[in-house]
Amino acid sequence: MLIKIPQGWELPESAATPESVFRNRRALLKGLAAGPFVAAAAAALPSAGALAADPPDPSAKYYPAKRNEAYKVDRDITNEVSASSWNNFYEYMPAAGNITAQAQQLKVRPWEVKITGMVDKPFTIGFDDLLTKVQMEERVYRHRCVETWSMTVPWSGFALKHLVDLAKPLGSAKYLKMVTFNDKDMAPVQRQFWWPWPYTEGLTIQEATHDLAFIATGIYGQPMPKQHGAPLRLVVPWKYGFKAVKSIVEFNFTDQRPTTFWETTGPREYGFWANVNPAVAHPRWSQAEERPLGGNRKVPTLIYNGYGEQVASLYAGMPANEKLFM
Numbered sequence: 001m002l003i004k005i006p007q008g009w010e011l012p013e014s015a016a017t018p019e020s021v022f023r024n025r026r027a028l029l030k031g032l033a034a035g036p037f038v039a040a041a042a043a044a045l046p047s048a049g050a051l052a053a054d055p056p057d058p059s060a061k062y063y064p065a066k067r068n069e070a071y072k073v074d075r076d077i078t079n080e081v082s083a084s085s086w087n088n089f090y091e092y093m094p095a096a097g098n099i100t101a102q103a104q105q106l107k108v109r110p111w112e113v114k115i116t117g118m119v120d121k122p123f124t125i126g127f128d129d130l131l132t133k134v135q136m137e138e139r140v141y142r143h144r145c146v147e148t149w150s151m152t153v154p155w156s157g158f159a160l161k162h163l164v165d166l167a168k169p170l171g172s173a174k175y176l177k178m179v180t181f182n183d184k185d186m187a188p189v190q191r192q193f194w195w196p197w198p199y200t201e202g203l204t205i206q207e208a209t210h211d212l213a214f215i216a217t218g219i220y221g222q223p224m225p226k227q228h229g230a231p232l233r234l235v236v237p238w239k240y241g242f243k244a245v246k247s248i249v250e251f252n253f254t255d256q257r258p259t260t261f262w263e264t265t266g267p268r269e270y271g272f273w274a275n276v277n278p279a280v281a282h283p284r285w286s287q288a289e290e291r292p293l294g295g296n297r298k299v300p301t302l303i304y305n306g307y308g309e310q311v312a313s314l315y316a317g318m319p320a321n322e323k324l325f326m
């Protein structure tokens with residue numbers, strides 16, 4: 001997101017770690033290649049996925065999850081190195097870029113998720129417990145960032161509807177608010193008081209229970225790397241990427257439309273609905289095209305990011321003053 005606050009610390013794209021460094025490190029970790037240069041490069045950076053020092057991941061048994069072939073995309077899957085080395089996670093670097101090293105400060109266990117607000121009975125559940133109560137699957141989805149880069153990736157996880165069912169919301173609940181952790185030790189950037197931490201997003205209950213709404217706990221057949229928002233993050237592929245809140249600690253059911261991190265930060269540029277629409281320009285750039293990660297080629301952006309057939313009916317009959325596409 002390009003909000004114009006003085007940003008001396010912003011890295012230009014050219015300063016990102018070369019992909020070759022990641023490739024070499026991965027090869028080394030897999031025992032396929034070694035040699036003094038590769039070893040040095042590998043030692044200099046934390047790993048893209050599990051850090052060597054982390055304890056064994058108790059959720060490893062769920063991956064790879066069985067792919068659900070109902071979710072098909074007529075695009076090539078983005079190569080893993082490109083997707084995992086170009087991320088947006090302001091808690092670790094307030095600009096999109098290579099945040100893998102910074103994101104290793106995220107501690108994903110123990111991890112508790114709170115279910116609060118207008119539900120039958122609020123509760124807290126450990127992340128690993130939660131996984132035993134849902135149906136894990138893999139889905140290939142498009143992802144379109146409001147800043148015009150895009151990717152197509154296999155997410156592992158479960159339908160958000162499963163979590164809504166576990167929560168037993170009251171009939172009076174109209175919205176689901178989702179909140180990222182707020183911890184200055186785990187994310188020193190959260191000391192920057194001018195951002196409205198914690199990162200918050202929201203959906204209507206109709207959106208949250210739509211077939212496409214997904215909670216991702218992994219990507220490319222592995223548990224979620226930290227830079228992608230471990231251990232669980234939202235995926236709503238018909239909306240701009242900023243809706244896809246990472247590292248969630250709370251699901252709050254409410255009758256009030258939640259005010260989001262980006263609405264608070266840039267109310268004229270980022271809204272609640274944020275549905276993808278190539279015909280509605282961002283105030284500072286066109287949304288007509290996008291650049292799939294891993295290349296310089298541009299391709300046309302599609303209404304609802306290609307999911308119009310499934311989701312357009314959610315918005316039929318909305319009042320004309322609702323800004324559905326920002």
Ligand SMILES: Nc1nc2c(c(=O)[nH]1)N[C@H]1C(S)=C(S)[C@@H](COP(=O)(O)O)O[C@H]1N2
Pocket residue numbers: 001083086087088089090091144145146180199227228229240241242243244245246247
């Ligand atoms: N907590 C949190 N969630 C976040 C963000 C963030 O800065 N903080 N960035 C969002 C944006 S703008 C995008 S495009 C996606 C990027 O997801 P990825 O890094 O896994 O590709 O995460 C979204 N979720």
Ligand SMILES: [Mo]
Pocket residue numbers: 001088144145146147240241242
């Ligand atoms: Mo984004």
